[in-house]
Amino acid sequence: MSNSAIPDLISEDIFRFGPGDRYALPIGTAAPDALALSQMAEKCRARHERLLVICADPLDAVRLGQEIPWFSPELGVRSLPDWETLPYDVLSPQEDIVSERLETLYRMTSGTKGLDVVIASAVTAAQRMAPVAYVGANTFFFRPGDTLSVEGLRSNLAAAGYAGVKQVLAAGEFAVRGSIIDVFPMGSDRPFRLDLFDDEIESIRWFDVETQRSMEAVNEIRLLPGHEFPVTPEAVTGFRQRWRTRFAGDPGKSLVYRDIGNGVLPPGIEYYLPLFFEQTATLADYLSAGTRVVLVGDVQTALAGFMKETLSRQRMLETDADRPAMKPEELWLTPEAFFTSLSKFARFTFRREGAPEDALALKGVAVDRKSQNPVSNLIAFTTTEKTRGRRTLIVATSVGRMGTMGELFRASGLEFTEYENWADFLAGDAPVGLAAAPLFAGSLLENPGTAILTETELYAASPRRSRLRRNRQSTNIETIVRDVSELKIGDAVVHLEHGIGRYQGLVHMDTPDGEAELLRIDYKNEAKLFVPIANLHLISRYSGADPENAPLHALGRGDWEKARRKAAEQVRDTAAELLHLYALRETRKGVVFPIDISDYEAFCEGFAFDETPDQAAAIGAVLNDMTTGKTMDRLVCGDVGFGKTEVALRAAFVAVSAGRQVAVLCPTTLLAEQHAQTFRDRFAPWPVRLAELSRFRTGKETTKALEGIADGTVDIVIGTHKLLTDKVSFKRLGLVIIDEEHRFGVRQKETLRKLRAEVDVLTLTATPIPRTLSMSLEGIRDFSVIATAPERRLAVKTFVHAEEPGLIREAVIRELKRGGQVYFLHNEVETIENRREQLAALIPEARIAVAHGQMSERELEHIMREFYQQRYNLLLCTTIIETGIDVPTANTIIMQRADKLGLAQLHQLRGRVGRSHHQAYAYLLTPPSGATTKQAKQRLEAIQSLEELGSGFYLAMHDLEIRGAGEVLGEHQSGEIAEVGFDLYSRMLANAVKALKRGELPDFTEPLVPTTEISLHAPALLPSSYVSDVSQRLGFYKELSSATSVEDIIRTTESLADRYGKLPEAAQRLTQIHRLRLRCEALGVRKIDCADTATVITFTARPAVEPMALIRFLQSRKDARMLGPDKLRIDSGGATPENRLALVQTVLAALEAPGR
Secondary structure (H helix, E strand, O other): OOHHHOOOOOOOOHHHOOOOOEEEEEEEOOOOHHHHHHHHHHHHHHOOOOEEEEEOOHHHHHHHHHHHHHHOOOOOEEEOOOOOOOOOOOOOOOHHHHHHHHHHHHHHHOOOOOOOEEEEEHHHHOEOEOOHHHHHHOOEEEOOOOEOOHHHHHHHHHHOOOEEOOOOOOOOEEEEEOOEEEEEOEOOOOOEEEEEEOOEEEEEEEEOOOOOOEEEEOOOEEEEOOOOOOOOHHHHHHHHHHHHHHOOOOHHHOHHHHHHHOOOOOOOHHHHHHHHOOOOEOHHHHOOOOOEEEEEOOHHHHHHHHHHHHHHHHHHHOOOOOOOOOOHHHHEOOHHHHHHHHHHOEEEEEEEEOOOHHHHOOOOOOOOOOOOOOOHHHHHHHHHHHHOOOEEEEEEOOHHHHHHHHHHHHHOOOOOEEOOOHHHHHHOOOOEEEEEOOOOOOEEEOOOOEEEEOHHHHOOOOHHHHHHHHHOOOOOHHHHHOOOOOOOOOOEEEEOOOEEEEEEEEEEEEEOOEEEEEEEEEOHHHOEEEEEHHHHHHEEEOOOOOHHHOOOOOOOOOHHHHHHHHHHHHHHHHHHHHHHHHHHHHHOOOOOOOOOHHHHHHHHOOOOOOOOHHHHHHHHHHHHHHHOOOOOEEEEEEOOOOOHHHHHHHHHHHHHHOOOEEEEEOOOHHHHHHHHHHHHHHHOOOOOOEEEEOOOOOHHHHHHHHHHHHHOOOOEEEEOHHHHOOOOOOOOEEEEEEEOHHHOOHHHHHHHHHHOOOOEEEEEEOOOOHHHHHHHHOOOOEEEEEOOOOOOOOOOEEEEEEOOHHHHHHHHHHHHHOOOEEEEEOOOHHHHHHHHHHHHHHOOOOOEEEEOOOOOHHHHHHHHHHHHOOOOOEEEEOHHHHHOOOOOOEEEEEEOOHHHOOHHHHHHHHOOOOOOOOOOEEEEEEOOOOOOOHHHHHHHHHHHHOOOOOOHHHHHHHHHHHHOOOOOOOHHHHHHHHHHOHHHHHHHHHHHHHHHHOOOOOOOOOOOOOOOEEEOOOOOOOOOOOOOOHHHHHHHHHHHHHOOOHHHHHHHHHHHHHHHOOOOHHHHHHHHHHHHHHHHHHHOEEEEEEOOOOEEEEEOOOOOOOHHHHHHHHHHOOOEEEOOOOEEEEOOOOOOHHHHHHHHHHHHHHHOOOOO
């Protein structure tokens, strides 16, 4: 049964309406509009016609783009995406967006085959576009056997807007190497390699961007134009002529005009698109005659509101000599013109009809986790629907969520059948179905009677927000520190019970119970240890002074016990000192800051983005510190551009609202100025007085600020180290915010701490220096990590390469061609002018500025501002930019002699780029001779391997390894840390502090981590046929074995199902064993061995089992008896692993205390 088998949601014949007709189609109050649209599209398809859907709300365009294909998978559905930039923005759209737009426009002009539905937001649909002929005339096809001139192709590609490079990395690039041509077509998700024999194409294969290796052969490729406008010499001449006609005054004063003349596309050039053509087209021009148009939402109001906003923006910018703004109606159709352009087509809207109670019918089904039966509401709903003759389809957002929800339903007694897709559900007859689908909200169908429920109804959350939240989890510091998925063969690891060895990979073994996977560690004297995957939480990476020369231990010789004992003695002393520090902090009661919730929420609304999970967690932790009266000393470690400043703004608001002053300390004047601007913007609607203390302020301004600080009339002061001078005297300082902490010396930090004994300190940094990091990990300071990236942020691609002029030119041109800016780092002031001359000769197109620390502060600030305003597009500089201002259009950084820079510096400098949604590049250049030190090689390898977003914290961990963990309170500790590894040392220290807090002496003979061995005599692993990548498998094993709650295990299970499909039996068993492990650890069970005829449970020395519960269990079962004080034997097991699992669960439930 397919969509066509369902009675139409719309009874009206849409084909009786002709061009210019408008009609409101009646549709049920709670009926799914996506299903109605898919049925309309199927009818249009049968007549070789198309459906255009225009949405007032851009989010509806995204929603329908996902929902329509689910109801009708055979339909060809494409979106015409928005540029995702603001009108008149100085950012160009991302390459993949332009690529998708060109693909959709091309498909719209090339017959109806393969494209049945086009979806666009109202604003996107109203854009003026390139003429229809432009896309077709600049599209090429290539097939094996075609004759080709390499030079002809090179000039054609350049004319179509493709950039010639040495190595193809992104859409819109090509490279020619002899008879091989690499090209990444716009509209394609992969690049291709053409192999020529003489002038004939011998083969075409796609290749991998990362490895550059050729893959499978293809029969044909299509190359769309590189931009939505031409870049041929004729087009550029036409652009300049039209510019002179359109804008009065001297065109030479405009950066846009000058750049275009130099063959460089300035950022935001798209907002001058009409100047490239004699005449532009509208979306209607791309549509074939029989197209039917459906408007979703109030398109008229949406367009009118957009044009009003854009007009006010244009009035602000029209007098800008650099970038004069065109009128809104030159770039978009007015609402009247837009509807006139659609008058060639039949136009429809939806009119909701039916009983109003239908809209409320899906309420009251939410899962209530506090109830005895969490899904009782849902069971009642499905039972009522069944009596009404309606089936229920419950929809999960992903396969992983479907598995989790299925478990909950089974445990709660709700019977259901799983379905692959909509067609399967329609063909089935089960009263309740469960499927994974991208539906945003529930709906009702009258015929066939069906109620569709989504997670929006079941978990009572906003559909869009909840989907985002579920997919992105906050970062767990523990798993970062002990992360083993990055392990390489030969790396040093620490096993808690056996000591330091070398990791040798995962091995499969056939055991009497079936296949098992174990981790192999080699020890001294060629001894080998095989660790069950369930015990991976006992293993961590060795983080000592020199992992390559880690002191390996001999198995069974007592070396490890001796090393641990020695470290334990040291730990006991350190713990006592730490406890003294804790006690001092506890006795110094801080300020309890009250929060006015309504004011705080109003302030939060000024943040224009969704908080990432990590950011929300950091804000929550800071507010908790401030409102509970403890003296805050918190380190917020977050990658550049991940939202640390927002954490500081919220803390500052709370402090100022409570009548306290806030000091913000920045390492450079430029950063202080940018922070001052940010704070002014956010606090503009509030009665808050800000002052700035830096060398940029005049003597008069500084004196006035100092007076205001002293008498309390200044609420927030932002400055450099000037804040630490004796002249600054606060009346009621409550909070100090330190940005980029690693740039301050110890003396300056100590001055801050002495500023006021009860002052709250919030430290922000991307790469904390190792001493700070180890202090935070050991709990002397509180710690928050922001490692989740904002939406659409891409990782910086990092290359380590010997310096070559060709590579430098290509890197700069690649950036300038897409309208970006470049940082070129040359860290020697004496030779920086020579380098400038070399670059000017190598890249004459570039506008070069020089910035270094020996310039006067004013001169430096002037240059940085000019660069920010894009008067220059290449900044030749020293490491002075390390803590510079944000320049979103600068997305390439080239670092000369990168081998001389430290890891924190490399990361910080790389963080200068990649602050917008564009792909950013970092080139780390080494001497052509290749002469670098071993440590420099390690640093460059570390920064290249950790190019993913949020890696600042990981890099600081690497730095701990490369430089040695050093010490927290004295030099004498480093030897013991090297002996047992930083991670284990930290664990021992944390346990010792906990014991001393309880008033007990630390007992280092007890295991540091509770471990439970569970054997059901059946395979429990992730089969290599299911997860083939070893490091991925290792990562999942570690996640499961380190899980401390059922929610952690559910999250990992969902992640597995989403990435690799439904879990096989052995993998399901593995997750169930880990759930058992959590219960066993809470009860104090050390081992469970459950075979087919008997079960033996071994307890720890001090189990948490209530004696009466154990006695009642022994009395209730004749087959149960104690074997000594710590073993319980039950003379039964189970024939199948499932029976054995059920038995163990029953026994544990009986042993758990009531209410547990």
